[in-house]
Amino acid sequence: MASQRGEGETTATPLEPADRERARAIPEAAVARLAVYLRVLSGMADQGVTAVSSEELSQAAGVNAAKLRKDLSYIGSYGTRGVGYDVEVLVSHIERILGLTRNHSVAVVGIGNLGHALANYGGFPGRGFPVTALFDVDPDLIGVPVGGIPVSHIDDITAVCLEREVSIGVIATPPPAAQSVCDRLVSAGVQCILNFAPVVLQVPDNVEVRKVDLAVEMQILSFHVARRADEAAHVSVGNNGLGVDGMVIRP
Amino acid sequence: MASQRGEGETTATPLEPADRERARAIPEAAVARLAVYLRVLSGMADQGVTAVSSEELSQAAGVNAAKLRKDLSYIGSYGTRGVGYDVEVLVSHIERILGLTRNHSVAVVGIGNLGHALANYGGFPGRGFPVTALFDVDPDLIGVPVGGIPVSHIDDITAVCLEREVSIGVIATPPPAAQSVCDRLVSAGVQCILNFAPVVLQVPDNVEVRKVDLAVEMQILSFHVARRADEAAHVSVGNNGLGVDGMVIRP
DNA sequence: CCGACTTTGTGCATGCGTTCACAAGCGGTA
DNA sequence: TACCGCTTGTGAACGCATGCACAAAGTCGG
Numbered sequence: 001m002a003s004q005r006g007e008g009e010t011t012a013t014p015l016e017p018a019d020r021e022r023a024r025a026i027p028e029a030a031v032a033r034l035a036v037y038l039r040v041l042s043g044m045a046d047q048g049v050t051a052v053s054s055e056e057l058s059q060a061a062g063v064n065a066a067k068l069r070k071d072l073s074y075i076g077s078y079g080t081r082g083v084g085y086d087v088e089v090l091v092s093h094i095e096r097i098l099g100l101t102r103n104h105s106v107a108v109v110g111i112g113n114l115g116h117a118l119a120n121y122g123g124f125p126g127r128g129f130p131v132t133a134l135f136d137v138d139p140d141l142i143g144v145p146v147g148g149i150p151v152s153h154i155d156d157i158t159a160v161c162l163e164r165e166v167s168i169g170v171i172a173t174p175p176p177a178a179q180s181v182c183d184r185l186v187s188a189g190v191q192c193i194l195n196f197a198p199v200v201l202q203v204p205d206n207v208e209v210r211k212v213d214l215a216v217e218m219q220i221l222s223f224h225v226a227r228r229a230d231e232a233a234h235v236s237v238g239n240n241g242l243g244v245d246g247m248v249i250r251p
Numbered sequence: 252m253a254s255q256r257g258e259g260e261t262t263a264t265p266l267e268p269a270d271r272e273r274a275r276a277i278p279e280a281a282v283a284r285l286a287v288y289l290r291v292l293s294g295m296a297d298q299g300v301t302a303v304s305s306e307e308l309s310q311a312a313g314v315n316a317a318k319l320r321k322d323l324s325y326i327g328s329y330g331t332r333g334v335g336y337d338v339e340v341l342v343s344h345i346e347r348i349l350g351l352t353r354n355h356s357v358a359v360v361g362i363g364n365l366g367h368a369l370a371n372y373g374g375f376p377g378r379g380f381p382v383t384a385l386f387d388v389d390p391d392l393i394g395v396p397v398g399g400i401p402v403s404h405i406d407d408i409t410a411v412c413l414e415r416e417v418s419i420g421v422i423a424t425p426p427p428a429a430q431s432v433c434d435r436l437v438s439a440g441v442q443c444i445l446n447f448a449p450v451v452l453q454v455p456d457n458v459e460v461r462k463v464d465l466a467v468e469m470q471i472l473s474f475h476v477a478r479r480a481d482e483a484a485h486v487s488v489g490n491n492g493l494g495v496d497g498m499v500i501r502p
Numbered sequence: 503c504c505g506a507c508t509t510t511g512t513g514c515a516t517g518c519g520t521t522c523a524c525a526a527g528c529g530g531t532a
Numbered sequence: 533t534a535c536c537g538c539t540t541g542t543g544a545a546c547g548c549a550t551g552c553a554c555a556a557a558g559t560c561g562g
Contacts, residue, residue, distance in 0.1 A: 027549065028471075035470040039449060053509065062451040066512095066551055073511055081510040082558040098470050099477025106469075113371050117364035121465070129469050168472050191479065192472040198290060200313045208475045210468050214372070217461050218357075218380050219286040219349050220279075221419050221443040224459045226350025228442065278519065304539065317521055324541055332540040333528045 026097070030071045036061050037068070038094045045087050053084035100128045107133040107166040107190070109181050110173030111141055111151055114196055118172060119147035132164045137177075154181070161188035170194045171201075182209075281322045282349070287312050288319070289345045296338050304335035351379045358384040358417040358441070360432050361424030362392055362402055365447055369423060370398035383415045388428075405432070412439035421445045422452075433460075 026034075040060045044052060054072075058065040072079065072090070075097045079085045095101055106129050108118050119134055134151045136142070141151045152160050161169070169185040171178050171193060178197035185193060186207055195201055195211040203209055277285075291311045295303060305323075309316040323330065323341070326348045330336045346352055357380050359369050370385055385402045387393070392402045403411050412420070420436040422429050422444060429448035436444060437458055446452055446462040454460055 026474075029549070031471055031474050032467055035467040036451065036464075038470070039466065040451065055509085060451065062453070064551065066553090067549090069509095069511065070550085077511065079510050080558065081556070082508045082560090084509065097474070097477075099473040099480075100470065102473075102477065102480075104469070104473050104476060113368035114365075117368045118465075120364050128473070167476055168469065192476055194468055194472060200287065200291065200311065202313070208472060210472060212463055212465075212468060213287075214369075214463075215290065216283055216286040217445055217463060218355070218419065219289070219351065220282055221445060221459060221461060222350040222353075222355050222379070223277075223282050223348070225355060225418055225443055226348075226353065228457075229350075229353075280519070306539085315521070317523090318519090320539095320541065321520080328541065330540050331528065332526075333530090333538045335539070 026074045030074055031098070033061070033063060033067075033071050034075070034094050034098060037071070038091065038098065041087055041091045041094070045091060050087055051084050052087055052090075054079070057085070104129050104167045105132045105165050106130065106168045106170060107135065107157075107161055107164075107185075108170045108172060109135040109154065109157070109185070110171065110177070110197075111136040111138075111146055112172065112174075115172040116146060118170060119149065121147075129168070133160050133166055135160075135181075154184070157181075157184045158188040161185065161190060166190055168192045168194065170196070172196045175199045277325045277348070281325055284312070284314060284318075284322050285326070285345050285349060287314075288322070289342065289349065289351075292338050292342050292345070296342060301338055302335050303338055303341075305330070308336070355380050355419050356383045356415055356417045357381065357419045357421060358386065358408075358412055358415075358436075359421045359423060360386040360405065360408070360436070361422065361428070361448075362387040362389075362397055363423065363425075366423040367397060369421060370400065372398075380419070384411050384417055386411075386432075405435070408432075408435045409439040412436065412441060417441055419443045419445065421447070423447045426450045 037057065040057065041052070044060075054065045054069045058068040061068065069079075072085070075093055078089050078093055108115050108131055111119065111134055115134070115136070119131055121131075131147065131149060134146055134149050135154045135157055136151050137154050142153050143150050145151075160166075166188070167190065169182075169190040169192070171181055171185075173181050175197050178195065178199040179201060182193060182195070182201045182203060186203060191207050193201070193203070193207065193209045195209055196213075198213055198215050201209050201211075288308065291308065292303070295311075305316045305320045309319040312319065320330075323336070326344055329340050329344055359366050359382055362370065362385055366385070366387070370382055372382075382398065382400060385397055385400050386405045386408055387402050388405050393404050394401050396402075411417075417439070418441065420433075420441040420443070422432055422436075424432050426448050429446065429450040430452060433444060433446070433452045433454060437454060442458050444452070444454070444458065444460045446460055447464075449464055449466050452460050452462075
């Protein structure tokens with residue numbers, strides 16, 4: 001990856017003007033898929049695969065081949081017609097577009113069950129996201145190392161975040177604390193937040209929030225269960241008047 | 252799946268024919284938002300609020316008011332013009348559409364850090380999703396109760412899932428095990444899967460999978476960090492020739 | 503060197519989701 | 533009862549994303 005342009009290059013790779021325009025134009029949905037392609041490609045590279053066609057890659061990523069090619073075209077033309085894509089080349093270009101050539105220091109707030117799990121994830125999946133700070137309010141936790149990092153008190157959040165240049169904050173607190181934690185992160189200069197608390201966060205425009213909401217996910221699945229069950233019931237009604245699990249459906 | 256529950260139904264509410272057609276037509280994106288509205292409404296109900304306008308609710312849920320009204324219109328017309336919506340009425344209708352009047356037994360596979368966190372979540376956020384089975388391969392874990400449920404061996408997955416009428420399977424295993432676990436869940440009749448493993452699962456058409464992918468979420472945030480930083484650099488170039496963190500940008 | 507075959511990259515059409523804007527409907531008031 | 537102000541519900545326009553289908557461009561065999 002990466003790219004030693006200039007002289008004192010460390011981690012960050014500046015984008016060429018052409019890339020910059022492209023990055024602006026990439027649809028959000030495509031960005032999410034690029035991350036998936038990247039993982040699949042990394043797996044392939046580990047197994048010694050050097051070239052791949054859009055057809056193969058799309059199957060492995062679980063998407064339409066045309067969609068995959070369009071997604072890749074957003075970041076440039078790095079394939080060879082008649083052949084396919086070079087795995088390494090693709091990996092490095094996706095990493096560059098996703099900003100993975102730069103390190104993103106992560107802070108986890110709320111060291112409960114979930115916070116523990118996150119802190120122990122070990123440098124976070126797909127490295128490049130070192131967890132450098134942990135916060136909680138529980139006095140018994142302060143100073144205790146979790147996953148190698150000692151827990152700081154939440155009141156120190158601003159100082160610690162600034163000092164360790166935290167660029168991504170992860171909220172894993174109970175719901176009532178989430179908004180207040182969020183506000184503190186924002187005032188500490190954190191502009192990207194991953195929220196696990198089942199709360200709709202209010203943030204200024206310049207802050208990006210993504211939420212992972214278990215309750216919502218479960219309820220979406222529940223919706224599909226219900227829909228399926230109901231369709232089945234609808235079909236079976238007229239046969240025996242009974243739904244899928246013996247439930248009586250009114251005529 | 253499923254089956255033999257007797258006659259006198261306990262929890263499930265069958266949908267009226269009109270509702271059934273509606274349920275089919277609700278866009279996936281709207282379903283996700285309905286779950287959010289439900290949570291906000293529940294919170295309001297707990298605080299004694301009995302009526303709410305689309306404007307208030309949409310603000311609390313962080314969406315456009317028009318979108319909220321359209322989302323609600325998918326499930327029927329339960330508002331009063333000139334007044335707003337009755338909180339309780341709305342709650343019960345959303346619950347019905349999302350299938351929350353029925354209980355969804357949940358199985359968690361992979362009792363590592365994340366699995367522990369999930370099992371201890373305590374009946375899962377927004378009750379209605381009792382965790383009734385836990386699975387792992389580690390002999391030291393088998394039989395040990397986590398969050399009140401003893402861990403079963405993964406080889407017993409089919410029998411246990413059938414017996415406990417599991418309708419939602421949660422995969423929290425290491426990546427290499429995920430597909431195999433998924434296959435076993437499917438053959439045990441589980442039709443809805445929530446996947447935390449960073450793997451693209453291959454499933455038959457009749458199975459619904461939702462994935463929660465931390466790496467992808469982080470990378471999407473990373474993309475935004477990079478885009479922001481790059482825009483900032485682009486602006487500052489021409490001023491002092493330096494990017495955001497003192498990085499040299501070529502002229 | 504040429505022609506056949508393969509696979510990319512993309513213009514275009516289609517469909518879905520979001521947003522706007524307004525008529526319809528309801529409660530309150532005189 | 534008739535009017536007025538407020539809020540819902542929704543038709544219609546718009547914009548984004550997906551999928552199709554094909555020309556462009558490359559490789560490989562002869």
